[in-house]
Amino acid sequence: MDGVVVRFTVNGEAAAVRVEPDWTLLRALREGLELTGAKEGCGAGECGACTVIVDGRAVNACLFPAVEAEGAAITTIEGVAAADGSLHPLQRAFLDSGAVQCGFCTPGMVLSAKALLDRTPRPTEDEIRTALAGNLCRCTGYVQIIEAVQAAAEEMSG
């Protein structure tokens, strides 16, 4: 394969991926690095299933050109739990609040929520809803997801 090599850090580790110029970050992660936790729900920036954190910002990886990730620090769902496997408070809260059903939206939801809490440790309910508005979920009705983010925020800043 031709293409270019993009270098960035993923979940704290240096990575180099050979990509075609038209590849999205989602494709680079899923196909280049086999990090399949990020999902493609629409490929058009409309569902948030592909959300990852790039330099502190939650982005739709399905729209993000892979080549633009050069030098970036990326967090995917695979890197949210601690290295020893212990869950992040958000993950714990998602579980305990019943915020996971089919789970297809879950990785993206968790990362959108994480980007929010990293920036705003004590968000209002309105801020939570806004931060998650780009992440569609067809199973949960969002109620327990919002509760989970509130619970995690409380735990992390309490």
Next chain:
Amino acid sequence: MTAYACVGQPLPKADGIEKITGRTVYMHDFKLPGMLHGRIKFADRVSARIVSIDTSEAERVPGVRAVITAHNTPEVRFGFLKDNTALKKDRVRQYRDEIAAVAATTPEAAEEAVRKIRVVYEDLPAVFDPEEALGPDAPLVHEADPRGKPLEDNRLRLPWKVEAGDLEQGEAAAVHVAEGEYDVGWVTHCCMGTSGCVAVFDGRGDLTVYSNTQIPSLAKTDFQEALKAMGVRGRVRVVNAAIGGGFGSKLDTYAYEYIAILLAHRTRRPVKVEFDREEEFVATSPRQPARIRVRQGCDADGRLTFRHISMVLDNGAYTSWGATTPTVMMMPATSLYRVPNVRFEATCVYTNNTYCQAMRGYGTPQVTFAIETNLDELADKAGLDPYEMRLRNANEPGETTPQGFEVTTCGHRECLEAVAERLDWAGKRGQGEGGGRKRRGVGMACLLHVGGGAKIYKSDGCGTLIKMDDQGYVDVFSGSMDIGQGLDTVLRQIVAETLGIGTDRVNVIVGDTDVCPWDVGVHASRSTFVAGNAALGAARMIRDQILAFAEQLTEAPREILDLRDGQVVCQEDPSKNLPLEKLLYKAHFAKTGNTMFMASHFYEPDTRLLAGDFKGNYSGTYTWGCHGVEVEVDVDTGHVEIVRYVAAHDVGRAINPLLLKGQVYGAVLMGIGYALTEEMIFEQGRLRNANFRDYKILTARDAVPVETVIVETDDPAGPFGAKGIGEPGLVPTAPAIANAIYDAVGVRLHTLPMKPEVVLRALLDRDGGPGPA
């Protein structure tokens, strides 16, 4: 009610940890060595004769391994009436018709090849309105049935009619009558994970389909039939990947699955066919639209004397389970509230629209919208508070309904009362009219749904195998499937409870037809009840085996032995208590034993197949509920805001209240979408909004903090008293909102969705056309 150790606990979903860490493998993530990518060429016309298909250019695209059409593959028929084929030979009848398919080494090559397939069509007349399609001069969507017998019109030959009591007498006894026509259109499941499968043949010709089906056992039968049609002598195994949402969309097999099978057979390689989002919108089958007429009446006291419902359903171009939804619509039509005289009749019609399928609620959201909106109108005519009207007619435990349903437990009244109280019905109702731009109103609607399976197929059963190892770990092999609803967790709780062990000792295995017993599928809110009872039956057998062995070992009589906290407990002499592991070890290895404990149980609910006169008890129990909502309507914009939402359900027993609430929250929001925002816009058979920008499912901004009320009636037939609750949460949502809108601004809406422009139009029409705001 008895308190339990595991049952009733709000345990997190068993597979949650895999999902929350991104490890779960969905079809989206699934691949096999050497796997090819399949892609489908869909029709460019809505109704046409296929004159020719030229695939020569497509075949030359580098990486292409096969291009198939109906002309170079055997005919594979499928669907409820077998009126559909995997690839269309000489006629297209809807835009999603499959003309050809490609398998290639990359998705890009497959896509390019599909673009290079040239089809010549000769347009034929088309019909899109079901009532027009019934007309004498309407173009025929199918000229002949699957056996070649000519068809005279577009009406499906399906006998959906039920009648009980004496309708004329009921009419005569009525003092007040309400009549109306209600129109509901297409909405679709919008599973976040799109549909897909991988088909692969082994060296013997045996086929494995990795699938996201909700019906592993029936899909296996369908695929087996396809092999027969293909002249292949192999057997079939269906293995599920994790499912990114079901909601009924995966209750039938689709052309894409047969196409994957044909491509895999042709190429001798694994072939994956996976939809992108646009294909998911266009080529999966949505909820059935219906035009529903309701006429019902009551006596001077507001007691219902009759109800007559007739409807025309747009079947689309082929027949899937959508055409059978009237068999379930009959249920609320005849039996929601006590109505002595009822008639229900439904006509399904072929059109050149997309063909329809099952979607959460299976017809009941459509018909309940009509019944419950009309009931409010009747209450109005009778001068009764709609709540009072509903109470007077509420169903009661122990009754047999006109359709022959044997109601055992029934919390209908409790649900009504809970909603009225929580919503402050008495204080809030009728306050909306009056000045101001934003007006509030309250509305309610009830539901009746099958809560103990639904025998609309020859068997409504589920098989379960359980084996226990000598350390006390249990494997439960269930025929059912987890589609996110939490079956994996509920079965753990049921089995752990029965064996007196922790849920962490129980492993649930589903979704592999080589390993798991038969089950009719995940539908009809049946899995907790039917698969739960199957698991309970098998677990009880193991319990009996263990206790019989313990009796020998401890010499204490069976009656005073129990399984609790991982021990055999002797109620009279605790010194005889024995850790379960010790007993299991002895059973397996000591001289006393050389046995291991396993059991199998096939549970078939004691119900009657719905056929013939469509009367009889076709569910093991029934789920009841009432939803109440307070809305705020902006009379300048027509925008409807949900202020409060109370959902009360008689669930028999909440095996897992955490997951149960999740089912209700999710269903209610889907129901609010049905009521207010969601619609598939078809123009001449072409879907115009096949993306999430234009098809509006609700977001976290719209989430409604539903107040859930769990009414527990401890059903004698349910596992630990439980009934099904997967679908009910969206059944009465739309009429509850419609009734609240009426209370707020005084207009009756008979179509869905009740989007701002519809509400505004109704307000303007009532107030005599557009005028100054």
